[in-house]
Amino acid sequence: MTDLYVYYKLRSGDAAALAPRVRAMQAQLGAACQLKQRPEARDGLLTWMEVYPSVPGGFDARLEQAALNAGLAAFIQGPRRLEIFTDLTPCA
Template sequence: MIDLYVYYKVREEDAARLAPRVHAMQARLAAAGSAAAAQLKRRPEARDGLQTWMEVYPAASEGFGEVLEAAAREAGLAEFIQGPRRSEVFTDFTPCA
């Protein structure tokens, strides 16, 4: 299992239109059993009229990134995102013996 973090920039004036699309996409993924604990977050401040948003998908399967990107395309998220969606993968820390 992995934890997947996806972040991107959103114009402040587009936030109210994008949020429902992201929440609906996450609900569809949860209903399909792909992302039960999905979260949507943003930085508290904006810079140059842009907010930084982050989607968080803890305990996702190894192939979930491709499923998520297909869902994002289907949801039309790119229409309201400035620049790329960037993904970061994290795993649990296992200390050395």
């Protein structure tokens, strides 16, 4: 299976405006997901992570388009970084 992890930075003051946009985007995608943040801000910036476990092939393109449609870039400082992980063969 493939899991996607997307992380980015935002100003602490933008969290209240960005959270509903991310949640609405995630609901529209219809995938199991999580929204997490690092426990502390650094230099006034929070780090958030969206987690999408067990997604089908091509989901990353859908996610990128959904983020554009939701206008997330207006609140994000720097890039929105995508990491893709796949399961290893289980131990015997």
